[in-house]
Amino acid sequence: ELKVEQNPLFLSMQEGKNYTIYCNYSTTSDRLYWYRQDPGKSLESLFVLLSNGAVKQEGRLMASLDTKARLSTLHITAAVHDLSATYFCAVDMKGGGADGLTFGKGTHLIIQP
Amino acid sequence: GAVVSQHPSWVICKSGTSVKIECRSLDFQATTMFWYRQFPKQSLMLMATSNEGSKATYEQGVEKDKFLINHASLTLSTLTVTSAHPEDSSFYICSTRQPNTEAFFGQGTRLTVV
Numbered sequence: 354e355l356k357v358e359q360n361p362l363f364l365s366m367q368e369g370k371n372y373t374i375y376c377n378y379s380t381t382s383d384r385l386y387w388y389r390q391d392p393g394k395s396l397e398s399l400f401v402l403l404s405n406g407a408v409k410q411e412g413r414l415m416a417s418l419d420t421k422a423r424l425s426t427l428h429i430t431a432a433v434h435d436l437s438a439t440y441f442c443a444v445d446m447k448g449g450g451a452d453g454l455t456f457g458k459g460t461h462l463i464i465q466p
Numbered sequence: 467g468a469v470v471s472q473h474p475s476w477v478i479c480k481s482g483t484s485v486k487i488e489c490r491s492l493d494f495q496a497t498t499m500f501w502y503r504q505f506p507k508q509s510l511m512l513m514a515t516s517n518e519g520s521k522a523t524y525e526q527g528v529e530k531d532k533f534l535i536n537h538a539s540l541t542l543s544t545l546t547v548t549s550a551h552p553e554d555s556s557f558y559i560c561s562t563r564q565p566n567t568e569a570f571f572g573q574g575t576r577l578t579v580v
Contacts, residue, residue: 395574450566453512
C-alpha cells in the first residue's frame with residue numbers, strides 16, 4: 354500500500370522565520386506534487402517535481418525532490434501571514450502520470466505576526 | 467493550468483434523498499476525471515476514477531451503488547450520492563489532469579446531510 358507521510362502535521366511559527374515541511378513516500382515514483390488549501394477552499398497547485406534532484410521556487414516557497422531517499426521538502430523562507438494554510442504533498446497512485454493521487458495528511462501552517 | 471468547474475459549491479439535503487454534483491472540464495477534453503472526498507481536518511481520499519464512455523473505477527471500500535458516477539461527455543462527469551446519510555457529509559472535490567502534469571481541482575462541494 355502506498356503511503357505518503359508528512360511532518361509536521363501542525364506548525365505554528367512567527368513571521369520572518371524559516372521552516373521546512375517534510376514529505377516521505379513509499380513508492381518508487383519520480384514525481385511529487387505540492388498543493389495548498391485554504392480553509393473551506395479547494396486545492397491550489399504549488400509545485401510539480403518531475404525528477405530526482407528537482408528544485409522549484411516560487412516566492413518564499415521552495416520545493417525539492419530526492420527520489421532515492423523518497424523524500425520531498427517544502428521550505429518556507431521569511432514566512433509571512435499570507436502563507437498560513439494547509440499544505441499537502443501527493444504522489445501518483447500507480448506510478449504513472451495520468452492516475453489519481455495519494456495525499457499526505459497535510460501540514461496545517463499558522464504564521465503569527 | 468486546467469480549469470475545472472464544480473457545482474454546486476454547497477448543498478444541504480435530508481437523509482434518504484439523493485444529491486448530484488457536476489464537474490466540468492472547461493478548457494480541455496478530459497477522458498478521465500477523479501472524485502475525492504475530504505472529511506473535516508483530514509486529507510483527500512480518492513473515491514473513484516471516472517472514465518468517459520465506460521464504467522467508473524472505484525477505490526476499495528467505496529460503494530459504487532451509493533456513489534454513482536456518470537461521465538457521458540469529455541467535459542462533464544457527475545457524482546450522485548444516493549440515499550444520503552449524515553455520515554456522507556463531507557467535502558467532495560473533482561479533479562482532472564492531462565498526462566504527466568499535475569492535477570487540477572474543482573472548487574469542491576460541501577455536502578451536509580441532515
